Amino acid sequence: MHHKGTQIIETPRLLLRPFTMDDAEAMFRNWNADKEVTKFLTWQAAQSVEETKAVLQSWVMSYADPSFYQWAVEWKELQEVVGSISVVKKDETTDTVHIGYAMGKKWWHKGITTEAFQAIIPFLFEEVEVNRIESQHDPNNPHSGQVMKKCGLIYEGTLRQADRNNQGIVDAAIYSLLKEEWEKRKQ
Numbered sequence: 291m292h293h294k295g296t297q298i299i300e301t302p303r304l305l306l307r308p309f310t311m312d313d314a315e316a317m318f319r320n321w322n323a324d325k326e327v328t329k330f331l332t333w334q335a336a337q338s339v340e341e342t343k344a345v346l347q348s349w350v351m352s353y354a355d356p357s358f359y360q361w362a363v364e365w366k367e368l369q370e371v372v373g374s375i376s377v378v379k380k381d382e383t384t385d386t387v388h389i390g391y392a393m394g395k396k397w398w399h400k401g402i403t404t405e406a407f408q409a410i411i412p413f414l415f416e417e418v419e420v421n422r423i424e425s426q427h428d429p430n431n432p433h434s435g436q437v438m439k440k441c442g443l444i445y446e447g448t449l450r451q452a453d454r455n456n457q458g459i460v461d462a463a464i465y466s467l468l469k470e471e472w473e474k475r476k477q
Contacts, residue, residue: 293356320394330431385421424466438465
């Protein structure tokens, strides 16, 4: 992989960009403190803006690393962040990245997560030169799987009790998209 860091990517409705400390209030209010948003995630809902600031501080410092990919999903109409999408794991031996995302529930079912995910796919394949983009979800959260399907990821199977989230030990439905598949679809 040829790491480029978290680059600005624009779509018709969204601006994907690095987070700044100025995003703390909106992040806390829009999704970071919402237990419904974090129900199927691996991190707990923030209890305070200070907790959110601590997370942001860590991310802002990590932007110096070109292999760190953490995008703020800014809704252009509001000019504030409504979610995040990131590379949560990477495997340099297979040129694989694993994508995770969180979106404020006020923006669920509006195609925003799909739009953000679709926007980072060309960047990851063309610029970073990954070979495989993968993601997974708890089968009890099927809407997350719908996002993956809409982005062209292919369901590979469900690993039994292979993950842990805020519900405990759970199954993991795995999806992926290979660079060669993506290139064929582009033509």
